[in-house]
Amino acid sequence: MPRADAVRNRELVLATAERLFAERGVAAVSMDDIAAAAGVGKGTVYRHFGDRAGLALALLDEDERILQEAVVRGPAPLGPGAPAAERLTAFLTALLDLHERHLDLVVASETAAAGARFRSGAYAAWRAHVAVLLREARPGADAETLADVILAPLAGDLQRHLRRDRKLDGARVRDAVVEIARSVMVDS
Amino acid sequence: MPRADAVRNRELVLATAERLFAERGVAAVSMDDIAAAAGVGKGTVYRHFGDRAGLALALLDEDERILQEAVVRGPAPLGPGAPAAERLTAFLTALLDLHERHLDLVVASETAAAGARFRSGAYAAWRAHVAVLLREARPGADAETLADVILAPLAGDLQRHLRRDRKLDGARVRDAVVEIARSVMVDS
DNA sequence: TGCATAACCGGACTACAGTCCGTTTCTATT
């Protein structure tokens, strides 16, 4: 059983980080800032979240759980019931939307030492979901690896570049990502 | 005209970095190490290359120029003459190979503050090339954005994860990347 | 050759991520 002060501090740090990120922007807030504003030591922040990417991941966790729930048990086409190609399109659209809403947080969560992102539970779940849909539409294909490739364009730094530097709107980015996925599903 | 000592120091730093990276691995060499081993000040290193990613990019530059030359003026299927789909496959295979040979350097070059990678000349050239091939095969498509999406799985951190953590061999990764690209070219 | 100046050089300095360990606080047990 976890100690009461530990869970209290974890929540406190999470809430403080969320507030500071909203107030000043993710890039302008240091780990020291968060610890100081929460009134705890730096060590406490790092014990709970490992590193900056881990903290960002924890902040994304709630929204990712909601999406995951919708994918597993929600209504079609996101949830079960629709054809695989439609489910994939719906899923990619939803995940792109999530990434757009929290773009800086996603970037922070991916700026890890050695691609910790790909070892996160969330990424594994997304990959597994895409792989299942691929296998359904194209048995025999290397679904796992294709899933990684299909998810690659959702990387935070690319999304940020397309949207902020190149000023593409969400629909255009979505169409490109979805079209690629659709092609793979359809083709022999 | 550039000063003689400046070009001399630039070459010196480049050669020193290459040697240290080869000896100890990219991750284990700091910018201070490089400056010290080259016998110059830190400021000199940063003036010439901007940041760590810029130095990595400069080290990759030679190989990228060679590939670029082969793409523009070399023999088919990499160079002009082959059908667009074949050229795209050849190009992606060659670029994946380049990234595999210098994986840690590529990762270092992409660990930039704010996706500087996408603003590099090399990336712009690759994107333009892919876009041209796409337009040839599928007029009317959003070739620029699709090119970004097709290049996304070549990101260093994903490649490193697939190859080192998940232990996939190069052929399997290549097949997945190429298959996606092929699907997009073929499909309506 | 001597000079003016623009470019270059170097290393001290700042800010930040992440580690470490002595100290404090909680909780299960008696």
Next chain:
DNA sequence: AATAGAAACGGACTGTAGTCCGGTTATGCA
């Protein structure tokens, strides 16, 4: 209620990326 020990706490400490600016050196020109 007292206590022992595990777990959490916090802040000093380290290593590194990147900045800044006073001093130095190369180069074009007279």
